[in-house]
Amino acid sequence: MNILPFAAILVSIVTIAKLRRYTTVLLPLAVTTIGVGLWQIACDYWLSETNPSPMETLLAIFEIHENGRLWSDAAASLFRVTWGFFLAAAVGIPLGLWVGWTTRGFEALNPIIQALRPISPIAWIPFAILWFGIGDGAGIFLIFYASFFPITVGTMAAVRNISMVHQRSAMNFGLHGIELFRRVVFPAALPQIITSLRIALGVAWLVIVAAEMVGMDSGLGYLINDARNMGRRYDLVAATMVIIGAIGVVLDLLIRRLENFDEVRWGYVKR
Amino acid sequence: MSNSTKSKVIFDRVSKSFDKRGEELCVLEDINLEVQEGEFICLLGPSGCGKSTMLNIAGGFERPDTGSVTIDGVEIVEPSDKRVFVFQEYGIFPWASVWDNVCLGLRKVPRAERDRVAQETIDLVGLTGFEKAYPMELSGGMKQRVEVARALAVKPDVIFMDEPFGALDSLTRLTMRSELIRIWKQEKPTILFVTHDVDESIQLADRIVVLSSRPGRIAAIIDVDLAHPRDLASEQYSKIKGELYELLGVKDWG
Numbered sequence: 001m002n003i004l005p006f007a008a009i010l011v012s013i014v015t016i017a018k019l020r021r022y023t024t025v026l027l028p029l030a031v032t033t034i035g036v037g038l039w040q041i042a043c044d045y046w047l048s049e050t051n052p053s054p055m056e057t058l059l060a061i062f063e064i065h066e067n068g069r070l071w072s073d074a075a076a077s078l079f080r081v082t083w084g085f086f087l088a089a090a091v092g093i094p095l096g097l098w099v100g101w102t103t104r105g106f107e108a109l110n111p112i113i114q115a116l117r118p119i120s121p122i123a124w125i126p127f128a129i130l131w132f133g134i135g136d137g138a139g140i141f142l143i144f145y146a147s148f149f150p151i152t153v154g155t156m157a158a159v160r161n162i163s164m165v166h167q168r169s170a171m172n173f174g175l176h177g178i179e180l181f182r183r184v185v186f187p188a189a190l191p192q193i194i195t196s197l198r199i200a201l202g203v204a205w206l207v208i209v210a211a212e213m214v215g216m217d218s219g220l221g222y223l224i225n226d227a228r229n230m231g232r233r234y235d236l237v238a239a240t241m242v243i244i245g246a247i248g249v250v251l252d253l254l255i256r257r258l259e260n261f262d263e264v265r266w267g268y269v270k271r
Numbered sequence: 272m273s274n275s276t277k278s279k280v281i282f283d284r285v286s287k288s289f290d291k292r293g294e295e296l297c298v299l300e301d302i303n304l305e306v307q308e309g310e311f312i313c314l315l316g317p318s319g320c321g322k323s324t325m326l327n328i329a330g331g332f333e334r335p336d337t338g339s340v341t342i343d344g345v346e347i348v349e350p351s352d353k354r355v356f357v358f359q360e361y362g363i364f365p366w367a368s369v370w371d372n373v374c375l376g377l378r379k380v381p382r383a384e385r386d387r388v389a390q391e392t393i394d395l396v397g398l399t400g401f402e403k404a405y406p407m408e409l410s411g412g413m414k415q416r417v418e419v420a421r422a423l424a425v426k427p428d429v430i431f432m433d434e435p436f437g438a439l440d441s442l443t444r445l446t447m448r449s450e451l452i453r454i455w456k457q458e459k460p461t462i463l464f465v466t467h468d469v470d471e472s473i474q475l476a477d478r479i480v481v482l483s484s485r486p487g488r489i490a491a492i493i494d495v496d497l498a499h500p501r502d503l504a505s506e507q508y509s510k511i512k513g514e515l516y517e518l519l520g521v522k523d524w525g
């Protein structure tokens with residue numbers, strides 16, 4: 001009998017119980033240990049051999065690190081996400097600002113935006129491949145599509161939420177045109193724009209994996225499919241999933257740094 | 272800042288209705304008022320009687336249904352930085368520093384002049400040392416000082432203040448009132464100040480315009496002939512207070 005997971009869980013529970021002040025590191029670490037311990041116990045007693053244990057998953061991570069698949073496929077996924085996301089931001093933010101601010105722009109474009117928005121990016125995969133072929137082009141298009149709507153709709157809503165007093169202050173001091181956008185509309189909407197960028201990046205990372213599983217021949221999504229098809233290597237599948245999660249966390253941490261600038265902090269404090 | 276032009280604001284038979292779900296809601300009816308140059312006027316009345324509407328019309332944010340508001344004989348049709356608002360809720364920009372907020376109306380002023388005026392105004396409202404701070408880091412009273420500074424910096428002919436101290440605690444309010452009087456005495460702009468606080472109006476105004484509600488009409492105009500700083504315990508003070516409460520229909524005010 002393997003007593004290691006039981007011991008680990010016990011130590012974690014004792015640690016949690018004894019914690020005087022809940023630290024931001026120790027508490028989640030203890031909870032994670034309990035989760036991994038339960039996973040190990042499940043493998044020891046219930047699950048079939050095919051299911052990878054935590055240790056097998058860790059070894060599989062080393063394996064894809066050694067043979068280079070981890071880095072080449074992660075790079076392929078990140079390449080598509082980066083391009084698609086930045087293109088979407090470059091188009092979506094100005095468009096959202098304009099559509100949100102002008103009544104005519106809103107009336108013209110909002111219905112189309114709302115009608116396209118519920119169509120899952122995954123549904124576009126056949127057309128993406130038809131237009132761009134299997135490869136980066138299709139991936140970038142899908143990520144562009146997936147992040148474009150959260151960014152545009154978020155920016156639009158942010159602009160339409162600009163408070164009456166701020167609009168009137170701008171009018172009172174005679175702001176027009178570019179200056180109005182630079183000094184009031186854009187900064188007023190910025191906190192919510194950053195939030196929508198965060199949401200869009202999260203969605204983009206979800207979509208790229210799905211897209212690569214269905215219609216691409218590289219990337220982390222493809223790696224999952226590949227591992228399953230080539231000899232049912234579920235340890236590699238689990239390893240890739242862990243990597244996808246870790247990269248997702250890092251991406252979110254990176255984009256959250258935008259929330260710390262003086263110009264936007266006001267938008268996140270509770271009022 | 273001593274040579275700013277003074278103005279006379281004239282409300283001439285101003286009426287305004289709003290459409291309230293198909294029903295016509297008459298908010299202001301036949302408002303006639305002449306405000307002298309450099310005068311401090313308080314608009315006093317119960318909540319919803321049309322004080323903000325009256326100010327918005329004079330500021331150019333709304334148009335009257337009939338009648339007109341003129342300043343120095345020119346009819347008001349749109350907002351302008353010659354007449355600046357201090358809003359009921361905080362109107363300063365939370366994304367800009369105190370300095371940048373105060374400089375909002377000074378965009379076309381040459382750099383050296385702008386720096387001088389901004390610093391002078393910030394000193395005037397007592398915010399020296401907070402130039403780089405963001406509104407989030409300031410107390411409510413300090414935020415309103417920033418907004419007053421932003422208004423003063425452009426040397427406006429008229430300042431409209433819509434319950435600017437409404438969100439502040441009573442002690443801060445008292446300080447802000449005496450500060451406002453100090454600044455007003457120094458700069459002498461024409462001020463239209465909205466409040467529903469009887470004491471506030473007596474402490475500040477040269478004349479108090481009492482509005483009745485639904486439809487908003489001018490019920491009376493009360494002169495406050497007391498020198499600043501005003502003695503809140505004086506006989507005249509409580510006489511005016513009694514008069515105002517009677518006009519507002521409050522019986523047992525103590």
Ligand SMILES: Nc1ncnc2c1ncn2[C@@H]1O[C@H](COP(=O)(O)OP(=O)(O)OP(=O)(O)O)[C@@H](O)[C@H]1O
Pocket residue numbers: 289290291298316317318319320321322323324325467
């Ligand atoms: N844009 C609008 N559309 C419809 N009704 C309005 C509008 N603005 C104001 N009203 C109505 O006009 C009336 C007067 O409003 P106003 O804001 O001028 O009151 P007020 O005296 O400033 O009140 P308070 O002291 O509460 O600020 C209210 O009954 C309000 O519901």
Ligand SMILES: [Mg+2]
Pocket residue numbers: 322323324359433
């Ligand atoms: Mg009001």
